[in-house]
Amino acid sequence: MSKNIVITGTSRGIGFELAQLFANEGHNVLALSRNTAPLTAVNHKNIKVLATDLGKESDIEKAVNYISLNWKNVDILINNAGKLVNKPFENITQQDFIDVYQVNVFSVAKVTQCMLPFMKAGSHVVTISSMGGIQGSMKFPGLAAYSSAKGAVITLSELLAEEYKEQQIAFNVLALGAVQTEMLEEAFPGYVAPLSAKEMASYIFNFSLTGNQFYNGKVLQVSNSTP
Template identity: 70%
Template sequence: MNKNIVITGTSRGIGFELARLFADQGHQVIALSRNADPIRALDHPNLHPFATDLTNEQSLKEVTQQIKAQFEHIDILVHNAGALVNKPFEELTQADFQKVYQVNVFSVAQLTQLLLPAIPKGGHVVSISSMGGIQGSMKFPGLAAYSSSKGAIITLSELLAEEYKEQQIAFNVLALGAVQTEMLEEAFPGYQAPTTALQMAEYIYNFALTGQQYYNGKVLQVSSSTP
């Protein structure tokens, strides 16, 4: 049965590949990204690109109104967008933390709030976190803002799973290890990851469709290497 799926961060990397996978399988994909051109260029009948600024409260309100006007319900919400600042802790500014948390935490909370009325029983909200946000995992210098924000999203998802369990809406987190994306290159220049964006997108695709049958309020560590 085809589903309506909202994915954030679809202009490149995992989000782009994930949107294309869902669309090719007949699902209706609402692709949210600051730059909608890459998705628009695919000219796919099942892809519905919306240019939106996840860090802007009004922009999020406007785009969710448009989504609700076009789609009766949203079956799956994938919070894939991410922001990363890589610099020594002593050099991190309040603005750096604000930028990272605005995308990785605050926009996730607000978009979830705005779309929850459209998510039916059996719906699945999947947040993409990082192994860097897992307590006890190996940490890397320069990623204080990024990894702490990814830890925050894990706790938020666990709380929402509890709060909405009577509505039977599942909230789960995938904590990804290294994937060969532009963001990885920014964090670890020159590092070659064992997993491609498409390979990870295929995993997320299957989990988003079926994971709620087995998990709720859980964090799955999706990593075969360090980092």
């Protein structure tokens, strides 16, 4: 049976591949991204692409309006959008922190908050974090804003799992290791990851559809390398 899937950060990398995986399997996808050109060019009948700056509540409301008019319910939300700044800590500005937290934490909270009224028992919220956000994991210089934000969103998901357990809406986090994406190149220039964006998207696709049967309020470390 086809499901309604909302995915953020779909212009490149994992989000771009995920949208197509779901659409090719007959699911309805609402793809939210500032840059709509890549998925618009794919021109898939099951993908609705909305130009969305996640820092603007008015843009998120456009997604809410689309769902209200066309879907009525959301089965899966994948908070995939991310922003990374790679700078020595002494050079990171307050604005850098705000910009990174806006996409990686505040927007995750806002999008989730807006989608929850459309979600019923059995729905699944999957948030993409990073091994850098896991306490006790290896940390790397230059990623103070990014990794701390990815840690914050893990705790947020754990809290929401508890708050919405009576509604039987599951919240889980996938803390990803290295995947060959443009963002990885920003964090670790020249590093070659063991996994492609398409391979990781395939894992997230399956987890999003079935993981809530086995997990709620959990963080799964999806990594076979360091970083």
